[in-house]
Amino acid sequence: xxxxxxxxxxxxxxxxxxxxxxxxxxxxxxxxxxxxxxxxxxxxxxxxxxxxxxxxxxxxxxxxxxxxxxxxxxxxxxxxxxxxxxxxxxxxxxxxxxxxxxxxxxxxxxxxxxxxxxxxxxxxxxxxxxxxxxxxxxxxxxxxxxxxxxxxxxxxxxxxxxxxxxxxxxxxxxxxxxxxxxxxxxxxxxxxxxxxxxxxxxxxxxxxxxxxxxxxxxxxxxxxxxxxxxxxxxxxxxxxxxxxxxxxxxxxxxxxxxxxxxxxxxxxxxxxxxxxxxxxxxxxxxxxxxxxxxxxxxxxxxxxxxxxxxxxxxxxxxxxxxxxxxxxxxxxxxxxxxxxxxxxxxxxxxxxxxxxxxxxxxxxxxxxxxxxxxxxxxxxxxxxxxxxxxxxxxxxxxxxxxxxxxxxxxxxxxxxxxxxxxxxxxxxxxxxxxxxxxxxxxxxxxxxxxxxxxxxxxxxxxxxxxxxxxxxxxxxxxxxxxxxxxxxxxxxxxxxxxxxxxxxxxxxxxxxxxxxxxxxxxxxxxxxxxxxxxxxxxxxxxxxxxxxxxxxxxxxxxxxxxxxxxxxxxxxxxxxxxxxxxxxxxxxxxxxxxxxxxxxxxxxxxxxxx
Numbered sequence: 001x002x003x004x005x006x007x008x009x010x011x012x013x014x015x016x017x018x019x020x021x022x023x024x025x026x027x028x029x030x031x032x033x034x035x036x037x038x039x040x041x042x043x044x045x046x047x048x049x050x051x052x053x054x055x056x057x058x059x060x061x062x063x064x065x066x067x068x069x070x071x072x073x074x075x076x077x078x079x080x081x082x083x084x085x086x087x088x089x090x091x092x093x094x095x096x097x098x099x100x101x102x103x104x105x106x107x108x109x110x111x112x113x114x115x116x117x118x119x120x121x122x123x124x125x126x127x128x129x130x131x132x133x134x135x136x137x138x139x140x141x142x143x144x145x146x147x148x149x150x151x152x153x154x155x156x157x158x159x160x161x162x163x164x165x166x167x168x169x170x171x172x173x174x175x176x177x178x179x180x181x182x183x184x185x186x187x188x189x190x191x192x193x194x195x196x197x198x199x200x201x202x203x204x205x206x207x208x209x210x211x212x213x214x215x216x217x218x219x220x221x222x223x224x225x226x227x228x229x230x231x232x233x234x235x236x237x238x239x240x241x242x243x244x245x246x247x248x249x250x251x252x253x254x255x256x257x258x259x260x261x262x263x264x265x266x267x268x269x270x271x272x273x274x275x276x277x278x279x280x281x282x283x284x285x286x287x288x289x290x291x292x293x294x295x296x297x298x299x300x301x302x303x304x305x306x307x308x309x310x311x312x313x314x315x316x317x318x319x320x321x322x323x324x325x326x327x328x329x330x331x332x333x334x335x336x337x338x339x340x341x342x343x344x345x346x347x348x349x350x351x352x353x354x355x356x357x358x359x360x361x362x363x364x365x366x367x368x369x370x371x372x373x374x375x376x377x378x379x380x381x382x383x384x385x386x387x388x389x390x391x392x393x394x395x396x397x398x399x400x401x402x403x404x405x406x407x408x409x410x411x412x413x414x415x416x417x418x419x420x421x422x423x424x425x426x427x428x429x430x431x432x433x434x435x436x437x438x439x440x441x442x443x444x445x446x447x448x449x450x451x452x453x454x455x456x457x458x459x460x461x462x463x464x465x466x467x468x469x470x471x472x473x474x475x476x477x478x479x480x481x482x483x484x485x486x487x488x489x490x491x492x493x494x495x496x497x498x499x500x501x502x503x504x505x506x507x508x509x510x511x512x513x514x515x516x517x518x519x520x521x522x523x524x525x526x527x528x529x530x531x532x533x534x535x536x537x538x539x540x541x542x543x544x545x546x547x548x549x550x551x552x553x554x555x556x557x558x559x560x561x562x563x564x565x566x567x568x569x570x571x572x573x574x575x576x577x578x579x580x581x582x583x584x585x586x587x588x589x590x591x592x593x594x595x596x597x598x599x600x601x602x603x604x605x606x607x608x609x610x
Contacts, residue, residue, distance in 0.1 A: 092109075542595060
């Protein structure tokens with residue numbers, strides 16, 4: 001049945017239509033009231049009583065009881081055109097008062113009621129409770145105001161984009177960071193503003209958001225109005241519809257350019273310091289507050305053979321001191337310095353100087369300790385050499401004065417004894433002893449003179465092998481009497497060196513003499529020369545004598561220190577000085593019951609022998 005047929009049938013059924021209208025009035029949730037021209041109430045429905053709480057009897061006594069007093073005149077004015085001119089009133093929002101005194105916000109629709117002649121005989125009013133809607137609108141407005149304040153005053157850039165990444169909205173803070181006004185920025189193409197190297201990442205993330213519908217974070221560069229690049233850290237949030245479909249994107253961007261520049265400066269600084277740490281000859285390490293090493297520079301492996309300083313390699317006599325000093329640093333958080341001996345992987349002992357320093361962060365806490373260790377072996381050797389040099393200087397000055405004072409009376413004594421020797425032939429044993437002792441005194445004086453202040457040496461090119469052979473020839477009687485063999489192995493062709501012949505002979509004489517005194521009968525002494533790559537020659541003198549203990553080796557060459565019963569301690573000291581004056585070096589190794597090896601290096605002369 002169509003609408004027109006239904007309408008016709010209803011018009012032919014007046015009783016049925018009346019019942020239908022009454023049902024609608026009673027079942028609607030809107031408040032319906034009908035008044036006559038004098039404003040008296042004629043009809044209210046059930047919803048009217050539920051919304052306002054006023055009954056029909058209440059309205060008969062006071063037709064305007066539901067209208068707040070200050071709105072009565074306004075209400076009359078608003079409904080005047082309806083009552084007297086037949087106009088309709090729609091969507092008039094106002095306030096009414098419930099019977100309990102509370103206010104309710106309503107939306108009124110009014111219409112005139114006419115009789116069969118078309119005369120206006122009253123008014124009908126439909127009221128809808130809009131209190132909930134008004135509360136929601138107020139809350140929404142307050143929320144919008146809060147978020148607008150947030151958007152307009154935040155330092156971050158807040159923007160929205162459609163699915164094609166076209167800009168829809170951008171906060172005013174964009175001008176602070178990029179130099180564009182919001183209107184200018186909205187006119188620009190999104191991807192044209194992005195650094196070319198970052199475009200693919202943005203497109204990939206857009207695709208990821210479209211698939212997973214989850215918030216993502218990214219860093220990218222945007223072009224400033226002055227054409228510089230600004231770094232941003234952005235969070236991109238998908239905007240979802242009621243159907244959970246993505247309608248656009250909300251992006252909150254923070255300017256991190258200063259942070260990026262700081263990170264870059266820090267990275268360069270770290271690279272510089274790491275370069276220094278990884279290429280310095282010092283050993284740099286970092287320890288935590290428990291004393292565990294967290295970083296060691298590569299110099300550890302290059303010099304020590306291990307990736308860090310190991311406590312078990314510290315000399316036993318120094319271990320307790322090192323432990324004590326570093327325990328003090330960890331507890332007191334104060335710098336310490338410690339010097340100790342350290343054993344390398346090849347068994348060599350070196351001297352190390354370690355400086356431990358606490359590192360304090362900005363909160364005043366000390367999470368780390370830096371340790372810078374330096375190999376001071378050469379410095380120690382130089383200090384020892386300086387000490388010996390100073391001692392030699394003092395001895396030299398003393399020796400020169402003593403030798404001068406002794407030689408004059410020594411010459412007289414020796415001359416008179418030789419003069420009286422024929423007359424004392426019956427006591428020749430005594431005169432021989434006296435002359436022998438005088439010769440010994442003269443020998444000691446001669447060695448003392450060598451220790452005097454250095455003079456200008458008159459060096460001449462000479463054959464090294466000839467000097468050594470002359471010394472062997474001088475010692476040949478003693479060698480033969482004790483059945484000791486000297487074997488030689490000289491380089492070919494012969495080596496020429498610059499030397500003072502008598503001094504170099506004395507040095508070789510002293511060293512070979514020491515070997516003779518360390519060898520029992522039937523011993524052997526070896527003399528070998530070898531050319532080195534750096535224009536030097538090595539002279540190695542070895543014997544199979546009693547040897548010297550490792551504890552005593554460092555003291556060899558000290559003034560008046562000797563391991564022989566009748567030694568003076570000057571022979572090796574003199575030999576050392578002579579070799580040094582000839583720009584050479586001497587090194588002694590020895591082992592008990594196996595013998596001693598003396599290695600002497602001297603520079604080769606480039607001048608021909610005159």
